[in-house]
Amino acid sequence: MLSAATYGENGKMNDYHYSGPVEHRFSPYTFNGGTVLAVAGEDFAIVASDTRLSEGYSIHSRDSPKCYKLTDRTVIGCSGFHGDCLTLTKIIDARLKMYKHSNNKTMTSGAIAAMLSTILYSRRFFPYYVYNIIGGLDEEGKGAVYSFDPVGSYQRDTYKAGGSASAMLQPLLDNQIGFKNMENVEHLPLSQEKAVQLVKDVFISAAERDVYTGDALRICIVTKDGIKEDTIPLRKD
Amino acid sequence: MALLEVCGYRDEDRSAGPLGARGRFVDRSSHFSFGVKTAEFAVPVGVDPQAFLSPYTAGEGNVRIHLNHGTTTLAFKFQHGVVVAVDSRASAGNYIDSKDANKVIEINPYLLGTMSGSAADCQYWERLLAKECRLFKLRNKERISVCAASKLLSNMMCEYRGMGLSMGSMICGWDKQGPGLYYVDDDGTRLSGQLFSTGCGSSYAYGVVDSGYRYELSVEEAYDLGRRAIAHATHRDAYSGGVVNLYHMRQDGWIKICKDDVAELIHQYALENK
Numbered sequence: 348m349l350s351a352a353t354y355g356e357n358g359k360m361n362d363y364h365y366s367g368p369v370e371h372r373f374s375p376y377t378f379n380g381g382t383v384l385a386v387a388g389e390d391f392a393i394v395a396s397d398t399r400l401s402e403g404y405s406i407h408s409r410d411s412p413k414c415y416k417l418t419d420r421t422v423i424g425c426s427g428f429h430g431d432c433l434t435l436t437k438i439i440d441a442r443l444k445m446y447k448h449s450n451n452k453t454m455t456s457g458a459i460a461a462m463l464s465t466i467l468y469s470r471r472f473f474p475y476y477v478y479n480i481i482g483g484l485d486e487e488g489k490g491a492v493y494s495f496d497p498v499g500s501y502q503r504d505t506y507k508a509g510g511s512a513s514a515m516l517q518p519l520l521d522n523q524i525g526f527k528n529m530e531n532v533e534h535l536p537l538s539q540e541k542a543v544q545l546v547k548d549v550f551i552s553a554a555e556r557d558v559y560t561g562d563a564l565r566i567c568i569v570t571k572d573g574i575k576e577d578t579i580p581l582r583k584d
Numbered sequence: 585m586a587l588l589e590v591c592g593y594r595d596e597d598r599s600a601g602p603l604g605a606r607g608r609f610v611d612r613s614s615h616f617s618f619g620v621k622t623a624e625f626a627v628p629v630g631v632d633p634q635a636f637l638s639p640y641t642a643g644e645g646n647v648r649i650h651l652n653h654g655t656t657t658l659a660f661k662f663q664h665g666v667v668v669a670v671d672s673r674a675s676a677g678n679y680i681d682s683k684d685a686n687k688v689i690e691i692n693p694y695l696l697g698t699m700s701g702s703a704a705d706c707q708y709w710e711r712l713l714a715k716e717c718r719l720f721k722l723r724n725k726e727r728i729s730v731c732a733a734s735k736l737l738s739n740m741m742c743e744y745r746g747m748g749l750s751m752g753s754m755i756c757g758w759d760k761q762g763p764g765l766y767y768v769d770d771d772g773t774r775l776s777g778q779l780f781s782t783g784c785g786s787s788y789a790y791g792v793v794d795s796g797y798r799y800e801l802s803v804e805e806a807y808d809l810g811r812r813a814i815a816h817a818t819h820r821d822a823y824s825g826g827v828v829n830l831y832h833m834r835q836d837g838w839i840k841i842c843k844d845d846v847a848e849l850i851h852q853y854a855l856e857n858k
Contacts, residue, residue: 471705474637
């Protein structure tokens with residue numbers, strides 16, 4: 348489909364990609380797409396991601412989930428540049444092992460979040476191009492979600508969407524979980540079944556409108572009994 | 585060198601980076617030491633770090649590395665101590681990443697630090713400052729002064745001057761000299777004063793605070809002035825918003841006063857004017 352914008356002043360067609368000599372520098376980064384989402388409940392946490400890995404106009408893989416299990420009570424979702432996601436999760440795993448060997452205990456979700464912040468900041472001048480969201484249970488057994496920017500700024504949230512469709516999903520979550528912009532509505536606490544259904548609905552919406560999100564949805568539900576994983580198909584187009 | 589040896593000077597840390605033995609730049613891929621014991625910063629090889637990052641933060645092609653930014657913060661001294669007021673919006677490019685970011689770091693019960701500019705820079709360096717203040721207390725058996733704490737932070741900023749850090753912070757506290765307020769900047773500026781406002785909404789906040797400020801304000805008037813200044817700044821600055829977090833630094837430590845949504849405050853002020 349061509350719009351009027353493709354035609355220049357004298358009626359000749361413009362080429363979007365070439366407007367004079369363009370210098371191409373080597374870029375260490377690329378964008379591989381993907382959306383992650385985390386919701387914290389009273390005694391559970393959900394981390395969900397789509398499984399599409401794309402680059403430019405191509406889809407490299409339909410089975411590349413972006414949730415990684417860190418401990419029995421913590422899952423991390425990483426989206427952005429896949430190369431940096433892989434390296435970052437390897438480094439986090441190594442640091443978790445080091446902590447376990449020195450301190451004889453598993454890292455808590457809050458501690459992992461604080462550690463990830465310093466790991467990301469150590470690359471302040473050459474960042475990991477990764478948007479991270481950690482979901483898990485805190486020491487009291489309550490759900491906790493920590494969201495990060497690429498260089499390590501973080502905070503604890505109740506729910507957060509990150510990745511390519513984040514700007515579409517976050518307002519929907521604000522409305523459905525935070526009850527924002529709704530009048531005369533009873534603020535009911537979120538049950539696990541309702542949260543899972545909401546996450547599925549939200550990803551179906553994202554797959555409809557974001558080209559980089561789709562193929563399948565991987566949901567990890569973290570409770571005191573462990574981590575349960577589920578895969579649900581999404582639009583493949 | 586012969587003279588160095590005669591003087592007995594041991595220069596074992598000459599190969600270390602700006603942080604002395606505590607930190608070095610790592611740009612080799614041959615080994616990875618995880619940065620557990622000493623702080624390490626990876627730097628892109630052979631490029632000015634700031635020039636390297638700017639096309640990505642501006643959004644070159646598909647790669648958009650958006651870092652959390654933007655604020656209005658203010659603090660002023662008055663007869664009953666120091667009032668600190670901040671907004672709570674963290675924006676990443678044009679997207680509001682967080683509506684309830686925490687921009688005041690509670691270093692200890694007698695010291696507060698505010699954060700404006702790049703969220704990650706502020707969080708990291710002020711957490712490091714909190715660690716140094718704690719170490720000071722353990723080594724010297726007395727709490728660090730506001731003057732010394734702000735000096736530690738400004739020295740950290742001077743070491744990394746020109747590398748693209750973005751941090752505008754106010755260190756507020758109460759020590760043996762009474763209430764203290766210092767402004768510390770990413771280019772190493774360190775100023776003591778009665779009244780400061782930082783961030784992209786600071787001009788709007790200065791307008792409101794300057795018109796109502798007196799040293800002899802009562803406690804309630806001071807709280808109202810701080811709240812009003814932030815609320816009006818968020819009203820006009822696109823990158824500030826959320827809630828006003830208000831703290832009062834008193835002789836026996838700081839207390840948190842309120843967390844008011846700016847939309848409600850603006851509505852309330854509009855009704856007062858009718």
